[in-house]
């Protein structure tokens with residue numbers, strides 16, 4: 415396992431966006447490396463990342479050929495299980511507060527799951543593209559795609575100024591545990607029984623980068639590098655830091671999105687009301703999140719669990735933790751980036 419991990423993490427993938435335009439990936443999918451052990455979807459390795467086949471078949475080509483970003487769009491990007499749901503709620507409540515004041519009893523987050531308030535761009539792209547087009551500006555959308563697979567119209571290339579991107583990252587061991595538990599819980603909605611998927615199996619696949627969006631640390635690294643290069647366009651947040659200071663992060667988020675809080679809003683307690691509305695306890699207790707499902711069929715309750723830093727120690731042995739820490743440490747050597755975890 416170790417030898418193949420080394421070569422995979424370092425190898426330059428023969429099939430990269432340089433040789434195959436992202437809009438044409440679908441036809442080369444059968445020739446890409448395949449991984450079927452992380453339920454529920456088969457994964458393919460493309461441009462150095464393992465992605466669900468369906469994302470490569472529909473999502474990436476659709477986004478590259480048909481999606482028209484607007485300069486006012488805000489994209490929320492993340493590796494799965496890093497705090498996406500929370501970021502969606504916070505960003506939506508902050509950006510849309512003039513239309514939907516957070517004090518309102520009928521605020522959308524009180525009757526819709528954050529994933530239905532903020533859509534993933536690449537999930538079911540073909541079915542939702544007209545709906546995305548009809549959304550009023552400023553739009554807030556989300557993605558699990560690696561930075562290198564976003565179209566230049568979003569990231570900003572020669573002819574486009576690009577959009578603002580907010581990325582949330584999480585410590586790898588907590589991400590893995592959260593992902594493993596979520597997979598076991600959510601896979602049945604896709605017709606797959608994942609009860610026999612063990613933490614040991616998940617750990618080995620995760621260490622090899624063989625999980626959706628993996629390798630996780632390379633996903634994080636790409637966005638982090640961009641946030642260093644273009645801090646006005648990419649805001650990099652850490653889940654653990656948002657947990658410690660949610661209000662400071664909501665202010666940061668608002669300033670970055672171009673909708674900072676006025677003194678009058680500060681006096682009325684708008685920031686703390688947003689934090690409260692989006693808290694794990696509040697969201698989890700809402701009827702829609704106790705009993706509803708997203709439009710893609712996942713039970714809303716599966717997005718809300720403990721929401722703490724360091725829960726990995728309840729599911730992984732010190733040896734397991736050490737093996738993942740070592741893989742991550744080796745991969746991040748000389749990059750300048752660390753998961754500054756105190757857990």
Ligand code: A3P
Nearest residue numbers: 495496497498499500592693694718719720721
């Ligand atoms: P745990 O499984 O560790 O509890 P994602 O939203 O990217 O799928 O990430 C899911 C993780 O975020 C889960 O972590 C979940 O409990 C946590 N989470 C969801 N909503 C949250 C909130 N409002 N505040 C803090 N954490 C939240």
